[in-house]
Amino acid sequence: MIHAPHVDWFALSTVLALLGASGVALLGAVLVPRPAQRAFAATVAALGFTGGIVASVWLYVASASGHRVVANAFYRDRWTALAQAIVCAVGLATTLLSVEHMPGWSRDADRSRRDDHVAEFFALLLASAAGMAFFVGAANLMTLFLSLEWLSIALYVMCAIDYDREGSLEAGLKYLVVGSFGSATLLFGSALVYGATGSIGFPEIAHAVSARGLSHDVLLVLGLALVIAGLAFKSSAAPFHMWTPDVYQGAPTPVTAFMSSATKVAALVLALRVLATAFPQEARLWTWAFAGIAVASLTIGNLAALVQRDVKRILAYSSISHAGFVLIGLSAGTALGGRALMYYLIPYAAMAFGSFAVVAARERELGVPVTLDTIAGFGWERPFLGVAMWFFLFGLAGLPLTGGFVGKFYVLAAAYDHGWAWLVIVGVLATLVSLYYYLGIVRAMYMRPSDELRVGAAVAGGSPPREALLHVSVGLALAVAVGSLFAVEPLVDLARHAASSLPF
Amino acid sequence: MLGPGVVWYLGVAAFLFGIGALGVLVRRNPLIVLLSLEIMLNGANLALIVFSRHVRGGAGQIFALSVMAVAASEVCVGLGLVVALHRRRLALDVDRLSELRG
Numbered sequence: 001m002i003h004a005p006h007v008d009w010f011a012l013s014t015v016l017a018l019l020g021a022s023g024v025a026l027l028g029a030v031l032v033p034r035p036a037q038r039a040f041a042a043t044v045a046a047l048g049f050t051g052g053i054v055a056s057v058w059l060y061v062a063s064a065s066g067h068r069v070v071a072n073a074f075y076r077d078r079w080t081a082l083a084q085a086i087v088c089a090v091g092l093a094t095t096l097l098s099v100e101h102m103p104g105w106s107r108d109a110d111r112s113r114r115d116d117h118v119a120e121f122f123a124l125l126l127a128s129a130a131g132m133a134f135f136v137g138a139a140n141l142m143t144l145f146l147s148l149e150w151l152s153i154a155l156y157v158m159c160a161i162d163y164d165r166e167g168s169l170e171a172g173l174k175y176l177v178v179g180s181f182g183s184a185t186l187l188f189g190s191a192l193v194y195g196a197t198g199s200i201g202f203p204e205i206a207h208a209v210s211a212r213g214l215s216h217d218v219l220l221v222l223g224l225a226l227v228i229a230g231l232a233f234k235s236s237a238a239p240f241h242m243w244t245p246d247v248y249q250g251a252p253t254p255v256t257a258f259m260s261s262a263t264k265v266a267a268l269v270l271a272l273r274v275l276a277t278a279f280p281q282e283a284r285l286w287t288w289a290f291a292g293i294a295v296a297s298l299t300i301g302n303l304a305a306l307v308q309r310d311v312k313r314i315l316a317y318s319s320i321s322h323a324g325f326v327l328i329g330l331s332a333g334t335a336l337g338g339r340a341l342m343y344y345l346i347p348y349a350a351m352a353f354g355s356f357a358v359v360a361a362r363e364r365e366l367g368v369p370v371t372l373d374t375i376a377g378f379g380w381e382r383p384f385l386g387v388a389m390w391f392f393l394f395g396l397a398g399l400p401l402t403g404g405f406v407g408k409f410y411v412l413a414a415a416y417d418h419g420w421a422w423l424v425i426v427g428v429l430a431t432l433v434s435l436y437y438y439l440g441i442v443r444a445m446y447m448r449p450s451d452e453l454r455v456g457a458a459v460a461g462g463s464p465p466r467e468a469l470l471h472v473s474v475g476l477a478l479a480v481a482v483g484s485l486f487a488v489e490p491l492v493d494l495a496r497h498a499a500s501s502l503p504f
Numbered sequence: 505m506l507g508p509g510v511v512w513y514l515g516v517a518a519f520l521f522g523i524g525a526l527g528v529l530v531r532r533n534p535l536i537v538l539l540s541l542e543i544m545l546n547g548a549n550l551a552l553i554v555f556s557r558h559v560r561g562g563a564g565q566i567f568a569l570s571v572m573a574v575a576a577s578e579v580c581v582g583l584g585l586v587v588a589l590h591r592r593r594l595a596l597d598v599d600r601l602s603e604l605r606g
Contacts, residue, residue, distance in 0.1 A: 141567070190552075195514070198559035
């Protein structure tokens, strides 16, 4: 008889729900007749994500005392469960957005090819979310690397799925090359850390470092640096951000919405877990490293966004600067910082998703990329989406209309508490600069459309498509973004319970 | 212990990783870039196996085995994308993939 480790299936239930749904959607791509595929796959995806949300909430309630399961390879605790819930919620919203929008607006003109690969897209979406749900709970360097690739490979294909547009293929290949470069860096760093400590489990690494006095070991420090670089690639923080604007611009907009919210949540949540559990003795090193990365992200993200015309590129740079804000919370390296990071990600995910969803609506309506010129007049033509975008952008800027304000306040408080007043000043300055380009989009939306644009819209087909489900997903994002301002206390409590799983 | 010490093996691993990284950064043909990515991953694999022998534990070797599977699936997707690009136009040169810029 083979001696197998005990498997806590309940701890894996979120991942299994998503993976199961992914398998069913993939079967649907083969077995379900073509006209029904879109409805079938979307329903399966919605059910899968709902199941994932239920499972992760249940897991949150039932895992007050965190511990590792499945041969110590996976964390069952509230930090994992809350991140899984956020990822699944974003996945559900992406499903609603994708029903009418995928695999891409470039095929709207050709009815016969409109349903190409739609079931495969939902299967990939579910698989990628399953990878993220596993990633956030990874407890050793091997599960960390494997789940990182699991979520990434699915994302590479999703970026390129609108293959009639060269931009989409280009985004897919660029993301693949840069993403694999980041993963390989992380892998080499993991190998060095393993060589220095002789173990791959996070707490075992910390234990070996303190037991054998390794905290100034060259291999370990070099390995840690490479691991940090690999994680920064995934969370698109400067100076590892070069791929972000190109990929976010080229990928189909629903995929961008998913990447900018869910991937970032997963990468940042996991980054704090790795650093806090595996490298507590090097805290001085990585807090400074992340403070530097945060400053670079805030500077580059905000300054580069000022000169962009393409709305998706502006939002991509804005997402780089938000990675900087979250990393301010991370670089505090305290329980308060962990709480701030987790709270920040809730309204951020909703606002980032929502703003890209609104862009998706405009893009499909006109059939051209959305720039500050082509978005002109959008606020008057589609009042609900205009107002929602207004809230998202002001929220991203940090005005007290959404939870983004509290999140920013909270991460800056964590930095101040850590004794880094200079980081607070950088954060406030970055917020001021960011107001310029966020307001620029709002101004463009409510400007009168130019004459040639009006003609273009009429040629493209007159009245906009109905897109009821897109409105639902934008409405959900808006509710979460605004609700997180009014429900600060319960959400902070959730984040506090989650962060208490980390060893601070 | 006979044979070269762990430092030599580690040197080769780091050298492979460096060659791969350089290849990704300077070569322009996407096929060569994919090859270079594989070399990076294999450099890391070699380091894992060396350390696995060095610290006398099995984890590194299992890790290396699973990395091979991951590398294969990654290159599958990469080659698929290269073929799709190739179908759309002939020039395979990453410097000309510049529709996305700003």
